[in-house]
Structure formats: C-alpha cells, structure tokens
Amino acid sequence: MARAATTSDAFNAIAEPQRREILVLLRGGERPVTALARDLGMTQPQASKHLRVLREVGLVRVRGMGRQRLYGLDARGLRPVHEWVGGFERFWNESFDRLDEYVQELKQARQEEPHDDDDQ
Amino acid sequence: MARAATTSDAFNAIAEPQRREILVLLRGGERPVTALARDLGMTQPQASKHLRVLREVGLVRVRGMGRQRLYGLDARGLRPVHEWVGGFERFWNESFDRLDEYVQELKQARQEEPHDDDDQ
DNA sequence: CCATCATATGCCCATATCGGCATGCGTCAA
DNA sequence: TTGACGCATGCCGATATGGGCATATGATGG
Numbered sequence: 206m207a208r209a210a211t212t213s214d215a216f217n218a219i220a221e222p223q224r225r226e227i228l229v230l231l232r233g234g235e236r237p238v239t240a241l242a243r244d245l246g247m248t249q250p251q252a253s254k255h256l257r258v259l260r261e262v263g264l265v266r267v268r269g270m271g272r273q274r275l276y277g278l279d280a281r282g283l284r285p286v287h288e289w290v291g292g293f294e295r296f297w298n299e300s301f302d303r304l305d306e307y308v309q310e311l312k313q314a315r316q317e318e319p320h321d322d323d324d325q
Numbered sequence: 326m327a328r329a330a331t332t333s334d335a336f337n338a339i340a341e342p343q344r345r346e347i348l349v350l351l352r353g354g355e356r357p358v359t360a361l362a363r364d365l366g367m368t369q370p371q372a373s374k375h376l377r378v379l380r381e382v383g384l385v386r387v388r389g390m391g392r393q394r395l396y397g398l399d400a401r402g403l404r405p406v407h408e409w410v411g412g413f414e415r416f417w418n419e420s421f422d423r424l425d426e427y428v429q430e431l432k433q434a435r436q437e438e439p440h441d442d443d444d445q
Numbered sequence: 446c447c448a449t450c451a452t453a454t455g456c457c458c459a460t461a462t463c464g465g466c467a468t469g470c471g472t473c474a475a
Numbered sequence: 476t477t478g479a480c481g482c483a484t485g486c487c488g489a490t491a492t493g494g495g496c497a498t499a500t501g502a503t504g505g
Contacts, residue, residue, distance in 0.1 A: 216339060216340045216345070219336060220336045220337045220340035221463090223463095225409070228413070232412075232413065237481075239481065239482080248464080248465075249483095250464085250465075250467095250482085250483080252482090253482060253483055254462095254464090256483095257483080257484095271481090272472045272473065272480060272481050273472095273480095273481060273482085274482060280417040283416075283417060287410040287413075289345070290407040292352075293398075293400040294400075294407065296352065296398055341493085358451070358452060358453090359452085367494095368495075369452070370452085370497095372452095373453055374494090376452095376453095377453080392501070393450095393452085393502095394451075
C-alpha cells in the first residue's frame, strides 16, 4: 500500500499552488485554457491537467464555446473546506494565548504538572 | 523537474485525511503519540510521521513530558488557509445562482434529450 | 548501569504527481 | 475537404509520499 486516499477532494485540489492561482484568476470570470496558461506562466498541457483535477473535484465547470473551452469557477466545493478550517477558528486566538500562558508558566515554575492527559 | 513546490505549507498538510483527523483530535487537548495512533487506528510510526509534517508546517507543537511527547494544536497556521478560502465565499452563493440559471435554461431547451453530458 | 517504555527514523516498496513533449481530436474557416 | 487553431491526453522521467517494518534514540524506573 502506498499513499492512501489522496486526490479527488477539494482539500487536495487546493494543495497545489498553481491550482489555487487558477481558482483566483477564475474569480474574474470564465476564461479559455490558453489565457489561463499564459497569465499563469505555464504550458497549455499543464493548465489543462490542473483544470482537469479541478473539474474532477467540481471546483470548476467547463462550457464549450466553439473551439474554445471556457472554464468557470464553481466554488461550492470550497465551502466544506472553509467550514472545516473554520472549526479551528477559536484555536488560533484563544487557545493560543493559553498555550503561550502555559509556556510562561512553565518557565517560571517547573514544578507544575500537566493535567490534561485526559483519558487513556 | 517533477512535482513542484509541495510539502511545507498548511494547505498541503491538511490535504491528508489522517492529518486532518489528528488536528481534530488535538482540539481536545494535548496528547501523546501513542494515544493518537490508537484512536486513529494507525501505527505509531505513521502517527509520528504525520505529526512530523504537521510540526514542520507549524500546526502542532511538541512538549516533552518524561518519556512521552505531548502534541498540541497550534492552529495559527490555519488562519491563512481560512482566509484564502474565505475569499471565495461570495462565489459559492451569488455567482452560483448564475450557473444554476444556466443549467435550468439548458434543461428546458433540450428537455427531451437524455444528454447526461456534463464534464467529459 | 540496565531493561523498558515512548517515539523518531531509516529503508524499501508501490504509487501518485508534476513537468515536458508529442500527438490525438474536435471545431471552424476557406 | 484541408489545414490551422484550441485543448485534452498519453507517455516518460524525476521525485515526493505514505505504509510497513525494524531499529535507533531518549527518558525513566530499578
């Protein structure tokens, strides 16, 4: 076995810097592959491949326009991601102060004992 | 060249399901490696490796407690992710009605044809 | 100092990915 | 129909990654 479940979900799709750039660009409206490739400084095949991934996870939709293929944003798939990450919101504020406090406390008095080995 | 910039950022760290689970578990407080491994049904080495990644991107902190190593959450690194994704918030609402409209339109125009076209 | 527990690492294998390149395929213009 | 254009794919090479396993390392209790 190797590399468990990876591809196929938004989390993975946006893990790629270039794909994030594509999504950002698409906020400006639909665009054909070539335009995306040019603006992001990548080759056309590359753009197509990234777009394919984005399409597979449903973050973009395509619309055939003659010989062009207009790609457009479909951000619905980002909502779950936003919510998941949002579940940590209070932690990057509150919880952190607590940790900082904790560290200070530790430095000042090393005899203190951790009381959070809750369960097992 | 192969595989451009990957590891080393929060986006990538949370692309792994198991690592997301670890983070969720850590919201409950610090925990030693073994406990995490057990609760998530993974081997100890695996847990250590994922924790290492999380540590490298700064999402968790370690604290040596005797022979144990207590891992704790440090969600600060998730904030940029939350903000980036949040930049698409208006799109998974507003912008989408437009697509829906488009789809409806499409269905009405050819409602007698199966045409399960869509992607690919 | 020694045995042991708790972790971290190294190594190997299988595979997923990304980039580059050439090519296949569909659409449109003449 | 032919040829150019726009894009999707297939294939190859390099590499990062994740899992499994054995073992090194650190700390603790005797």
